[in-house]
Amino acid sequence: MINSIDFNSIYRSHLYWDRKDTFGLGKIFKDLKAGDILLDPFCGGGTPIVAALQRGARVIASDINPMALFLSRVLISPVALFALKEAFKKVENYTARSILENYSILCPKCGKKIYFNYLKWNNDALKRVPESVYLSCHHCGLNKQVSLSKEEITRQIHLSNIEPKHWFPTDPICGRNRTAAKYFCELFTGRNLTSLSILHNSIEKISSVRCRDILHYVFTGMLFDCSLMQNSLTNPLSSSSGLSGGWLSPGFYIHQASQEKNIWKVFVNRFKGVLRCKIKINSIIDCLRISGSIED
Ligand SMILES: [Zn+2]
Incomplete structure:
Protein backbone atom coordinates (compact mmCIF):
# COMPACT_ATOMS: atom_id res chain seq x y z
CA MET A 1 0.00 0.00 0.00
CA ILE A 2 1.36 3.43 -0.92
CA ASN A 3 0.86 5.94 1.87
CA SER A 4 0.48 9.68 1.32
CA ILE A 5 4.18 10.47 1.91
CA ASP A 6 5.26 7.90 -0.67
CA PHE A 7 2.65 9.21 -3.05
CA ASN A 8 4.22 12.68 -2.75
CA SER A 9 7.69 11.42 -3.65
CA ILE A 10 6.41 9.75 -6.85
CA TYR A 11 3.85 12.35 -7.87
CA ARG A 12 6.11 15.35 -7.24
CA SER A 13 9.25 13.90 -8.76
CA ILE A 28 -9.55 4.19 -8.79
CA PHE A 29 -7.68 1.04 -9.84
CA LYS A 30 -8.77 -0.94 -6.75
CA ASP A 31 -10.44 -3.65 -8.87
CA LEU A 32 -7.38 -4.14 -11.07
CA LYS A 33 -5.88 -7.60 -10.51
CA ALA A 34 -2.55 -9.21 -11.30
CA GLY A 35 -2.49 -10.15 -14.97
CA ASP A 36 -5.12 -7.56 -16.04
CA ILE A 37 -4.15 -5.23 -18.87
CA LEU A 38 -4.52 -1.47 -18.47
CA LEU A 39 -4.58 0.68 -21.62
CA ASP A 40 -3.33 4.22 -21.00
CA ALA A 52 -1.33 -0.23 -12.23
CA LEU A 53 2.04 -2.00 -12.02
CA GLN A 54 1.81 -1.90 -8.24
CA ARG A 55 -1.35 -4.00 -8.49
CA GLY A 56 0.39 -6.52 -10.72
CA ALA A 57 -1.33 -5.41 -13.94
CA ARG A 58 0.32 -5.19 -17.34
CA VAL A 59 0.19 -1.81 -19.03
CA ILE A 60 -0.02 -0.64 -22.63
CA PHE A 70 10.69 9.21 -21.76
CA LEU A 71 9.51 10.42 -18.35
CA SER A 72 7.20 7.42 -17.87
CA ARG A 73 9.94 4.95 -18.78
CA VAL A 74 12.44 6.62 -16.43
CA LEU A 75 9.86 6.86 -13.63
CA ILE A 76 8.94 3.17 -13.59
CA SER A 77 12.44 1.73 -14.16
CA PRO A 78 14.17 0.48 -11.00
CA VAL A 79 17.78 1.60 -10.56
CA ALA A 80 20.80 0.60 -8.46
CA LEU A 81 20.82 3.41 -5.91
CA PHE A 82 24.58 3.28 -5.33
CA ALA A 83 25.16 3.78 -9.07
CA LEU A 84 22.76 6.71 -9.14
CA LYS A 85 24.46 8.36 -6.14
CA GLU A 86 27.83 7.81 -7.81
CA ALA A 87 26.58 9.46 -11.02
CA PHE A 88 25.36 12.44 -8.99
CA LYS A 89 28.76 12.67 -7.29
CA LYS A 90 30.47 12.80 -10.69
CA VAL A 91 28.21 15.65 -11.83
CA GLU A 92 28.92 17.39 -8.52
CA ASN A 93 32.68 17.04 -9.03
CA TYR A 94 32.45 18.30 -12.63
CA THR A 95 30.20 21.26 -12.04
CA ALA A 96 29.29 22.33 -8.49
CA ARG A 97 32.18 24.72 -7.95
CA SER A 98 31.95 26.50 -11.32
CA ILE A 99 28.16 26.85 -11.06
CA LEU A 100 28.20 28.07 -7.45
CA GLU A 101 30.78 30.77 -8.23
CA ASN A 102 28.13 32.51 -10.38
CA TYR A 103 25.95 32.94 -7.27
CA SER A 104 28.64 34.19 -4.90
CA ILE A 105 28.08 37.14 -2.62
CA LEU A 106 29.65 38.47 0.60
CA CYS A 107 27.58 37.86 3.70
CA PRO A 108 26.49 41.33 4.98
CA LYS A 109 26.83 40.13 8.60
CA CYS A 110 30.18 38.26 8.74
CA GLY A 111 31.74 39.36 5.42
CA LYS A 112 32.56 35.82 4.26
CA LYS A 113 31.91 34.55 0.73
CA ILE A 114 28.71 32.51 0.46
CA TYR A 115 26.33 31.47 -2.31
CA PHE A 116 22.88 33.00 -2.35
CA ASN A 117 19.68 30.94 -2.53
CA TYR A 118 17.85 33.26 -4.89
CA LEU A 119 17.82 36.80 -6.18
CA LYS A 120 14.53 38.64 -6.45
CA TRP A 121 14.12 40.64 -9.66
CA ASN A 122 11.71 43.36 -10.62
CA ASN A 123 10.88 42.83 -14.30
CA ASP A 124 8.33 45.62 -14.36
CA ALA A 125 10.33 48.26 -16.19
CA LEU A 126 12.14 47.81 -19.49
CA LYS A 127 15.31 47.34 -17.49
CA ARG A 128 15.27 44.41 -15.08
CA VAL A 129 16.59 45.28 -11.61
CA PRO A 130 17.58 42.95 -8.73
CA GLU A 131 15.67 44.01 -5.62
CA SER A 132 16.89 41.74 -2.85
CA VAL A 133 18.68 38.49 -2.20
CA TYR A 134 17.82 35.54 0.02
CA LEU A 135 20.85 34.31 1.99
CA SER A 136 21.52 31.52 4.44
CA CYS A 137 25.07 31.87 5.77
CA HIS A 138 26.58 28.69 7.24
CA HIS A 139 29.36 30.79 8.86
CA CYS A 140 27.29 33.16 11.03
CA GLY A 141 23.75 31.79 10.80
CA LEU A 142 22.23 34.75 8.91
CA ASN A 143 19.11 33.43 7.21
CA LYS A 144 16.95 36.06 5.57
CA GLN A 145 16.20 38.26 2.59
CA VAL A 146 18.43 41.34 2.44
CA SER A 147 18.59 44.36 0.14
CA LEU A 148 21.59 44.93 -2.14
CA SER A 149 24.13 47.72 -2.13
CA LYS A 150 24.55 49.82 -5.29
CA GLU A 151 27.84 48.05 -6.10
CA GLU A 152 26.28 44.64 -5.55
CA ILE A 153 23.34 45.50 -7.83
CA THR A 154 25.81 46.36 -10.62
CA ARG A 155 27.79 43.16 -9.99
CA GLN A 156 24.70 40.96 -9.95
CA ILE A 157 23.36 42.52 -13.18
CA HIS A 158 26.70 41.72 -14.80
CA LEU A 159 26.74 38.13 -13.48
CA SER A 160 23.14 37.64 -14.51
CA ASN A 161 23.96 38.49 -18.13
CA ILE A 162 26.87 36.07 -18.68
CA GLU A 163 26.58 33.88 -21.78
CA PRO A 164 26.73 30.07 -21.94
CA LYS A 165 29.82 28.39 -23.37
CA HIS A 166 28.13 25.00 -23.71
CA TRP A 167 25.14 24.01 -25.83
CA PHE A 168 21.68 25.35 -25.04
CA PRO A 169 18.46 25.20 -27.10
CA THR A 170 17.77 28.14 -29.42
CA ASP A 171 14.29 27.03 -30.48
CA PRO A 172 11.59 29.67 -30.92
CA ILE A 173 8.60 29.58 -28.56
CA CYS A 174 5.57 28.03 -30.20
CA GLY A 175 2.15 27.70 -28.64
CA ARG A 176 0.70 30.12 -26.13
CA ASN A 177 3.25 32.80 -25.38
CA ARG A 178 2.33 35.75 -23.20
CA THR A 179 5.76 37.38 -23.13
CA ALA A 180 7.86 39.51 -25.43
CA ALA A 181 10.36 36.62 -25.44
CA LYS A 182 10.64 34.93 -28.82
CA TYR A 183 12.90 32.05 -27.80
CA PHE A 184 12.76 29.57 -24.91
CA CYS A 185 16.24 30.62 -23.81
CA GLU A 186 14.88 34.13 -23.14
CA LEU A 187 12.78 32.68 -20.30
CA PHE A 188 16.03 32.37 -18.32
CA THR A 189 18.65 34.82 -17.13
CA GLY A 190 22.06 34.48 -18.82
CA ARG A 191 23.49 33.20 -15.52
CA ASN A 192 20.88 30.48 -15.11
CA LEU A 193 21.11 29.52 -18.78
CA THR A 194 24.89 29.27 -18.37
CA SER A 195 24.59 27.15 -15.20
CA LEU A 196 22.00 24.88 -16.81
CA SER A 197 24.19 24.38 -19.88
CA ILE A 198 27.16 23.43 -17.64
CA LEU A 199 24.93 20.98 -15.76
CA HIS A 216 17.89 14.16 -17.27
CA TYR A 217 14.61 13.50 -15.45
CA VAL A 218 15.91 15.62 -12.55
CA PHE A 219 17.18 18.29 -14.96
CA THR A 220 13.97 18.65 -16.97
CA GLY A 221 11.95 18.66 -13.75
CA MET A 222 13.83 21.71 -12.45
CA LEU A 223 13.62 23.93 -15.55
CA PHE A 224 10.47 25.74 -14.46
CA ASP A 225 12.02 26.57 -11.07
CA CYS A 226 15.05 28.00 -12.85
CA SER A 227 13.09 30.19 -15.26
CA LEU A 228 11.70 33.71 -15.02
CA MET A 229 8.25 32.13 -14.98
CA GLN A 230 8.85 31.37 -11.30
CA ASN A 231 7.00 33.78 -9.05
CA SER A 232 9.14 35.43 -6.35
CA LEU A 233 6.21 35.24 -3.93
CA THR A 234 6.79 31.51 -3.49
CA ASN A 235 9.90 29.88 -2.13
CA PRO A 236 10.26 26.34 -3.48
CA LEU A 237 13.80 26.12 -2.04
CA SER A 238 12.23 25.97 1.40
CA SER A 239 9.95 23.09 0.43
CA SER A 240 10.52 20.22 2.85
CA SER A 241 10.19 17.70 0.02
CA GLY A 242 12.76 19.52 -2.11
CA LEU A 243 10.19 19.43 -4.89
CA SER A 244 8.01 22.38 -5.78
CA GLY A 245 4.87 23.06 -7.79
CA GLY A 246 4.71 23.91 -11.46
CA TRP A 247 3.30 26.18 -14.14
CA LEU A 248 0.58 28.54 -12.96
CA SER A 249 -1.24 28.34 -16.29
CA PRO A 250 -0.72 26.91 -19.77
CA GLY A 251 1.62 28.93 -21.95
CA PHE A 252 4.77 30.89 -21.29
CA TYR A 253 5.14 34.10 -19.34
CA ILE A 254 7.67 36.13 -17.38
CA HIS A 255 6.64 37.12 -13.89
CA GLN A 256 6.84 40.78 -12.96
CA ALA A 257 8.59 39.72 -9.76
CA SER A 258 10.63 36.65 -10.54
CA GLN A 259 13.27 34.71 -8.65
CA GLU A 260 16.65 33.86 -10.08
CA LYS A 261 17.49 30.70 -8.20
CA ASN A 262 20.84 29.18 -7.44
CA ILE A 263 20.86 26.37 -10.01
CA TRP A 264 23.13 24.07 -8.03
CA LYS A 265 20.95 24.29 -4.91
CA VAL A 266 17.82 23.61 -6.97
CA PHE A 267 19.51 20.61 -8.61
CA VAL A 268 20.59 19.14 -5.26
CA ASN A 269 17.09 19.55 -3.78
CA ARG A 270 15.42 18.05 -6.80
CA PHE A 271 17.88 15.15 -6.96
CA LYS A 272 17.13 14.33 -3.31
CA GLY A 273 13.40 14.27 -4.14
CA VAL A 274 13.89 12.01 -7.16
CA LEU A 275 16.13 9.72 -5.07
CA ARG A 276 13.27 9.29 -2.57
CA CYS A 277 10.99 8.52 -5.52
CA LYS A 278 13.39 5.88 -6.88
CA ILE A 279 13.72 4.25 -3.44
CA LYS A 280 9.95 3.85 -3.41
CA ILE A 281 9.76 2.68 -7.03
CA ASN A 282 12.49 0.08 -6.33
CA SER A 283 10.40 -1.23 -3.43
CA ILE A 284 7.12 -1.58 -5.36
CA ILE A 285 8.35 -2.60 -8.84
CA ASP A 286 10.85 -5.41 -8.49
CA CYS A 287 10.40 -7.00 -11.90
CA LEU A 288 9.82 -4.99 -15.05
CA ARG A 289 9.98 -5.68 -18.76
CA ILE A 290 9.40 -2.80 -21.16
CA SER A 291 8.56 -3.69 -24.77
CA GLY A 292 8.54 -1.38 -27.74
CA SER A 293 5.45 -3.00 -29.28
CA ILE A 294 2.53 -5.27 -28.30
CA GLU A 295 4.03 -8.14 -30.36
CA ASP A 296 7.21 -8.26 -28.23
ZN1 LIG B 1 27.67 35.26 7.52
Missing part, protein backbone atom coordinates in the same frame (compact mmCIF):
# COMPACT_ATOMS: atom_id res chain seq x y z
CA HIS A 14 8.65 15.85 -11.98
CA LEU A 15 6.60 18.87 -13.06
CA TYR A 16 5.18 17.37 -16.28
CA TRP A 17 1.72 18.76 -17.08
CA ASP A 18 -1.28 17.57 -15.14
CA ARG A 19 0.26 14.60 -13.36
CA LYS A 20 -2.19 12.42 -11.47
CA ASP A 21 -1.47 11.42 -7.90
CA THR A 22 -0.53 7.77 -7.44
CA PHE A 23 -2.41 7.48 -4.14
CA GLY A 24 -5.74 8.55 -5.69
CA LEU A 25 -5.15 6.39 -8.75
CA GLY A 26 -4.58 3.38 -6.47
CA LYS A 27 -8.18 3.84 -5.23
CA PRO A 41 -3.32 5.95 -24.40
CA PHE A 42 -2.29 9.35 -22.96
CA CYS A 43 0.17 8.29 -20.26
CA GLY A 44 1.65 11.76 -19.61
CA GLY A 45 3.99 11.75 -16.61
CA GLY A 46 3.42 8.02 -15.99
CA THR A 47 1.87 7.93 -12.51
CA PRO A 48 -1.13 5.77 -13.63
CA ILE A 49 1.40 3.22 -14.91
CA VAL A 50 2.98 3.04 -11.45
CA ALA A 51 -0.42 2.58 -9.79
CA ALA A 61 0.96 3.04 -22.59
CA SER A 62 1.40 5.60 -25.33
CA ASP A 63 1.50 9.36 -25.75
CA ILE A 64 1.84 11.74 -28.69
CA ASN A 65 4.63 13.54 -26.81
CA PRO A 66 7.95 11.62 -26.80
CA MET A 67 8.87 13.50 -23.61
CA ALA A 68 5.94 11.83 -21.82
CA LEU A 69 7.16 8.38 -22.91
CA HIS A 200 23.49 19.49 -18.95
CA ASN A 201 26.97 19.10 -20.43
CA SER A 202 28.17 17.15 -17.38
CA ILE A 203 25.06 14.92 -17.28
CA GLU A 204 25.76 14.00 -20.92
CA LYS A 205 29.13 12.61 -19.79
CA ILE A 206 27.59 9.99 -17.46
CA SER A 207 28.24 6.61 -19.08
CA SER A 208 25.42 4.61 -17.45
CA VAL A 209 22.35 5.17 -19.66
CA ARG A 210 19.90 4.51 -16.82
CA CYS A 211 21.61 6.93 -14.40
CA ARG A 212 22.02 9.52 -17.17
CA ASP A 213 18.31 9.27 -18.00
CA ILE A 214 17.37 9.77 -14.33
CA LEU A 215 19.62 12.84 -14.12
Whole structure:
Protein backbone atom coordinates (compact mmCIF):
# COMPACT_ATOMS: atom_id res chain seq x y z
CA MET A 1 0.00 0.00 0.00
CA ILE A 2 1.36 3.43 -0.92
CA ASN A 3 0.86 5.94 1.87
CA SER A 4 0.48 9.68 1.32
CA ILE A 5 4.18 10.47 1.91
CA ASP A 6 5.26 7.90 -0.67
CA PHE A 7 2.65 9.21 -3.05
CA ASN A 8 4.22 12.68 -2.75
CA SER A 9 7.69 11.42 -3.65
CA ILE A 10 6.41 9.75 -6.85
CA TYR A 11 3.85 12.35 -7.87
CA ARG A 12 6.11 15.35 -7.24
CA SER A 13 9.25 13.90 -8.76
CA HIS A 14 8.65 15.85 -11.98
CA LEU A 15 6.60 18.87 -13.06
CA TYR A 16 5.18 17.37 -16.28
CA TRP A 17 1.72 18.76 -17.08
CA ASP A 18 -1.28 17.57 -15.14
CA ARG A 19 0.26 14.60 -13.36
CA LYS A 20 -2.19 12.42 -11.47
CA ASP A 21 -1.47 11.42 -7.90
CA THR A 22 -0.53 7.77 -7.44
CA PHE A 23 -2.41 7.48 -4.14
CA GLY A 24 -5.74 8.55 -5.69
CA LEU A 25 -5.15 6.39 -8.75
CA GLY A 26 -4.58 3.38 -6.47
CA LYS A 27 -8.18 3.84 -5.23
CA ILE A 28 -9.55 4.19 -8.79
CA PHE A 29 -7.68 1.04 -9.84
CA LYS A 30 -8.77 -0.94 -6.75
CA ASP A 31 -10.44 -3.65 -8.87
CA LEU A 32 -7.38 -4.14 -11.07
CA LYS A 33 -5.88 -7.60 -10.51
CA ALA A 34 -2.55 -9.21 -11.30
CA GLY A 35 -2.49 -10.15 -14.97
CA ASP A 36 -5.12 -7.56 -16.04
CA ILE A 37 -4.15 -5.23 -18.87
CA LEU A 38 -4.52 -1.47 -18.47
CA LEU A 39 -4.58 0.68 -21.62
CA ASP A 40 -3.33 4.22 -21.00
CA PRO A 41 -3.32 5.95 -24.40
CA PHE A 42 -2.29 9.35 -22.96
CA CYS A 43 0.17 8.29 -20.26
CA GLY A 44 1.65 11.76 -19.61
CA GLY A 45 3.99 11.75 -16.61
CA GLY A 46 3.42 8.02 -15.99
CA THR A 47 1.87 7.93 -12.51
CA PRO A 48 -1.13 5.77 -13.63
CA ILE A 49 1.40 3.22 -14.91
CA VAL A 50 2.98 3.04 -11.45
CA ALA A 51 -0.42 2.58 -9.79
CA ALA A 52 -1.33 -0.23 -12.23
CA LEU A 53 2.04 -2.00 -12.02
CA GLN A 54 1.81 -1.90 -8.24
CA ARG A 55 -1.35 -4.00 -8.49
CA GLY A 56 0.39 -6.52 -10.72
CA ALA A 57 -1.33 -5.41 -13.94
CA ARG A 58 0.32 -5.19 -17.34
CA VAL A 59 0.19 -1.81 -19.03
CA ILE A 60 -0.02 -0.64 -22.63
CA ALA A 61 0.96 3.04 -22.59
CA SER A 62 1.40 5.60 -25.33
CA ASP A 63 1.50 9.36 -25.75
CA ILE A 64 1.84 11.74 -28.69
CA ASN A 65 4.63 13.54 -26.81
CA PRO A 66 7.95 11.62 -26.80
CA MET A 67 8.87 13.50 -23.61
CA ALA A 68 5.94 11.83 -21.82
CA LEU A 69 7.16 8.38 -22.91
CA PHE A 70 10.69 9.21 -21.76
CA LEU A 71 9.51 10.42 -18.35
CA SER A 72 7.20 7.42 -17.87
CA ARG A 73 9.94 4.95 -18.78
CA VAL A 74 12.44 6.62 -16.43
CA LEU A 75 9.86 6.86 -13.63
CA ILE A 76 8.94 3.17 -13.59
CA SER A 77 12.44 1.73 -14.16
CA PRO A 78 14.17 0.48 -11.00
CA VAL A 79 17.78 1.60 -10.56
CA ALA A 80 20.80 0.60 -8.46
CA LEU A 81 20.82 3.41 -5.91
CA PHE A 82 24.58 3.28 -5.33
CA ALA A 83 25.16 3.78 -9.07
CA LEU A 84 22.76 6.71 -9.14
CA LYS A 85 24.46 8.36 -6.14
CA GLU A 86 27.83 7.81 -7.81
CA ALA A 87 26.58 9.46 -11.02
CA PHE A 88 25.36 12.44 -8.99
CA LYS A 89 28.76 12.67 -7.29
CA LYS A 90 30.47 12.80 -10.69
CA VAL A 91 28.21 15.65 -11.83
CA GLU A 92 28.92 17.39 -8.52
CA ASN A 93 32.68 17.04 -9.03
CA TYR A 94 32.45 18.30 -12.63
CA THR A 95 30.20 21.26 -12.04
CA ALA A 96 29.29 22.33 -8.49
CA ARG A 97 32.18 24.72 -7.95
CA SER A 98 31.95 26.50 -11.32
CA ILE A 99 28.16 26.85 -11.06
CA LEU A 100 28.20 28.07 -7.45
CA GLU A 101 30.78 30.77 -8.23
CA ASN A 102 28.13 32.51 -10.38
CA TYR A 103 25.95 32.94 -7.27
CA SER A 104 28.64 34.19 -4.90
CA ILE A 105 28.08 37.14 -2.62
CA LEU A 106 29.65 38.47 0.60
CA CYS A 107 27.58 37.86 3.70
CA PRO A 108 26.49 41.33 4.98
CA LYS A 109 26.83 40.13 8.60
CA CYS A 110 30.18 38.26 8.74
CA GLY A 111 31.74 39.36 5.42
CA LYS A 112 32.56 35.82 4.26
CA LYS A 113 31.91 34.55 0.73
CA ILE A 114 28.71 32.51 0.46
CA TYR A 115 26.33 31.47 -2.31
CA PHE A 116 22.88 33.00 -2.35
CA ASN A 117 19.68 30.94 -2.53
CA TYR A 118 17.85 33.26 -4.89
CA LEU A 119 17.82 36.80 -6.18
CA LYS A 120 14.53 38.64 -6.45
CA TRP A 121 14.12 40.64 -9.66
CA ASN A 122 11.71 43.36 -10.62
CA ASN A 123 10.88 42.83 -14.30
CA ASP A 124 8.33 45.62 -14.36
CA ALA A 125 10.33 48.26 -16.19
CA LEU A 126 12.14 47.81 -19.49
CA LYS A 127 15.31 47.34 -17.49
CA ARG A 128 15.27 44.41 -15.08
CA VAL A 129 16.59 45.28 -11.61
CA PRO A 130 17.58 42.95 -8.73
CA GLU A 131 15.67 44.01 -5.62
CA SER A 132 16.89 41.74 -2.85
CA VAL A 133 18.68 38.49 -2.20
CA TYR A 134 17.82 35.54 0.02
CA LEU A 135 20.85 34.31 1.99
CA SER A 136 21.52 31.52 4.44
CA CYS A 137 25.07 31.87 5.77
CA HIS A 138 26.58 28.69 7.24
CA HIS A 139 29.36 30.79 8.86
CA CYS A 140 27.29 33.16 11.03
CA GLY A 141 23.75 31.79 10.80
CA LEU A 142 22.23 34.75 8.91
CA ASN A 143 19.11 33.43 7.21
CA LYS A 144 16.95 36.06 5.57
CA GLN A 145 16.20 38.26 2.59
CA VAL A 146 18.43 41.34 2.44
CA SER A 147 18.59 44.36 0.14
CA LEU A 148 21.59 44.93 -2.14
CA SER A 149 24.13 47.72 -2.13
CA LYS A 150 24.55 49.82 -5.29
CA GLU A 151 27.84 48.05 -6.10
CA GLU A 152 26.28 44.64 -5.55
CA ILE A 153 23.34 45.50 -7.83
CA THR A 154 25.81 46.36 -10.62
CA ARG A 155 27.79 43.16 -9.99
CA GLN A 156 24.70 40.96 -9.95
CA ILE A 157 23.36 42.52 -13.18
CA HIS A 158 26.70 41.72 -14.80
CA LEU A 159 26.74 38.13 -13.48
CA SER A 160 23.14 37.64 -14.51
CA ASN A 161 23.96 38.49 -18.13
CA ILE A 162 26.87 36.07 -18.68
CA GLU A 163 26.58 33.88 -21.78
CA PRO A 164 26.73 30.07 -21.94
CA LYS A 165 29.82 28.39 -23.37
CA HIS A 166 28.13 25.00 -23.71
CA TRP A 167 25.14 24.01 -25.83
CA PHE A 168 21.68 25.35 -25.04
CA PRO A 169 18.46 25.20 -27.10
CA THR A 170 17.77 28.14 -29.42
CA ASP A 171 14.29 27.03 -30.48
CA PRO A 172 11.59 29.67 -30.92
CA ILE A 173 8.60 29.58 -28.56
CA CYS A 174 5.57 28.03 -30.20
CA GLY A 175 2.15 27.70 -28.64
CA ARG A 176 0.70 30.12 -26.13
CA ASN A 177 3.25 32.80 -25.38
CA ARG A 178 2.33 35.75 -23.20
CA THR A 179 5.76 37.38 -23.13
CA ALA A 180 7.86 39.51 -25.43
CA ALA A 181 10.36 36.62 -25.44
CA LYS A 182 10.64 34.93 -28.82
CA TYR A 183 12.90 32.05 -27.80
CA PHE A 184 12.76 29.57 -24.91
CA CYS A 185 16.24 30.62 -23.81
CA GLU A 186 14.88 34.13 -23.14
CA LEU A 187 12.78 32.68 -20.30
CA PHE A 188 16.03 32.37 -18.32
CA THR A 189 18.65 34.82 -17.13
CA GLY A 190 22.06 34.48 -18.82
CA ARG A 191 23.49 33.20 -15.52
CA ASN A 192 20.88 30.48 -15.11
CA LEU A 193 21.11 29.52 -18.78
CA THR A 194 24.89 29.27 -18.37
CA SER A 195 24.59 27.15 -15.20
CA LEU A 196 22.00 24.88 -16.81
CA SER A 197 24.19 24.38 -19.88
CA ILE A 198 27.16 23.43 -17.64
CA LEU A 199 24.93 20.98 -15.76
CA HIS A 200 23.49 19.49 -18.95
CA ASN A 201 26.97 19.10 -20.43
CA SER A 202 28.17 17.15 -17.38
CA ILE A 203 25.06 14.92 -17.28
CA GLU A 204 25.76 14.00 -20.92
CA LYS A 205 29.13 12.61 -19.79
CA ILE A 206 27.59 9.99 -17.46
CA SER A 207 28.24 6.61 -19.08
CA SER A 208 25.42 4.61 -17.45
CA VAL A 209 22.35 5.17 -19.66
CA ARG A 210 19.90 4.51 -16.82
CA CYS A 211 21.61 6.93 -14.40
CA ARG A 212 22.02 9.52 -17.17
CA ASP A 213 18.31 9.27 -18.00
CA ILE A 214 17.37 9.77 -14.33
CA LEU A 215 19.62 12.84 -14.12
CA HIS A 216 17.89 14.16 -17.27
CA TYR A 217 14.61 13.50 -15.45
CA VAL A 218 15.91 15.62 -12.55
CA PHE A 219 17.18 18.29 -14.96
CA THR A 220 13.97 18.65 -16.97
CA GLY A 221 11.95 18.66 -13.75
CA MET A 222 13.83 21.71 -12.45
CA LEU A 223 13.62 23.93 -15.55
CA PHE A 224 10.47 25.74 -14.46
CA ASP A 225 12.02 26.57 -11.07
CA CYS A 226 15.05 28.00 -12.85
CA SER A 227 13.09 30.19 -15.26
CA LEU A 228 11.70 33.71 -15.02
CA MET A 229 8.25 32.13 -14.98
CA GLN A 230 8.85 31.37 -11.30
CA ASN A 231 7.00 33.78 -9.05
CA SER A 232 9.14 35.43 -6.35
CA LEU A 233 6.21 35.24 -3.93
CA THR A 234 6.79 31.51 -3.49
CA ASN A 235 9.90 29.88 -2.13
CA PRO A 236 10.26 26.34 -3.48
CA LEU A 237 13.80 26.12 -2.04
CA SER A 238 12.23 25.97 1.40
CA SER A 239 9.95 23.09 0.43
CA SER A 240 10.52 20.22 2.85
CA SER A 241 10.19 17.70 0.02
CA GLY A 242 12.76 19.52 -2.11
CA LEU A 243 10.19 19.43 -4.89
CA SER A 244 8.01 22.38 -5.78
CA GLY A 245 4.87 23.06 -7.79
CA GLY A 246 4.71 23.91 -11.46
CA TRP A 247 3.30 26.18 -14.14
CA LEU A 248 0.58 28.54 -12.96
CA SER A 249 -1.24 28.34 -16.29
CA PRO A 250 -0.72 26.91 -19.77
CA GLY A 251 1.62 28.93 -21.95
CA PHE A 252 4.77 30.89 -21.29
CA TYR A 253 5.14 34.10 -19.34
CA ILE A 254 7.67 36.13 -17.38
CA HIS A 255 6.64 37.12 -13.89
CA GLN A 256 6.84 40.78 -12.96
CA ALA A 257 8.59 39.72 -9.76
CA SER A 258 10.63 36.65 -10.54
CA GLN A 259 13.27 34.71 -8.65
CA GLU A 260 16.65 33.86 -10.08
CA LYS A 261 17.49 30.70 -8.20
CA ASN A 262 20.84 29.18 -7.44
CA ILE A 263 20.86 26.37 -10.01
CA TRP A 264 23.13 24.07 -8.03
CA LYS A 265 20.95 24.29 -4.91
CA VAL A 266 17.82 23.61 -6.97
CA PHE A 267 19.51 20.61 -8.61
CA VAL A 268 20.59 19.14 -5.26
CA ASN A 269 17.09 19.55 -3.78
CA ARG A 270 15.42 18.05 -6.80
CA PHE A 271 17.88 15.15 -6.96
CA LYS A 272 17.13 14.33 -3.31
CA GLY A 273 13.40 14.27 -4.14
CA VAL A 274 13.89 12.01 -7.16
CA LEU A 275 16.13 9.72 -5.07
CA ARG A 276 13.27 9.29 -2.57
CA CYS A 277 10.99 8.52 -5.52
CA LYS A 278 13.39 5.88 -6.88
CA ILE A 279 13.72 4.25 -3.44
CA LYS A 280 9.95 3.85 -3.41
CA ILE A 281 9.76 2.68 -7.03
CA ASN A 282 12.49 0.08 -6.33
CA SER A 283 10.40 -1.23 -3.43
CA ILE A 284 7.12 -1.58 -5.36
CA ILE A 285 8.35 -2.60 -8.84
CA ASP A 286 10.85 -5.41 -8.49
CA CYS A 287 10.40 -7.00 -11.90
CA LEU A 288 9.82 -4.99 -15.05
CA ARG A 289 9.98 -5.68 -18.76
CA ILE A 290 9.40 -2.80 -21.16
CA SER A 291 8.56 -3.69 -24.77
CA GLY A 292 8.54 -1.38 -27.74
CA SER A 293 5.45 -3.00 -29.28
CA ILE A 294 2.53 -5.27 -28.30
CA GLU A 295 4.03 -8.14 -30.36
CA ASP A 296 7.21 -8.26 -28.23
ZN1 LIG B 1 27.67 35.26 7.52
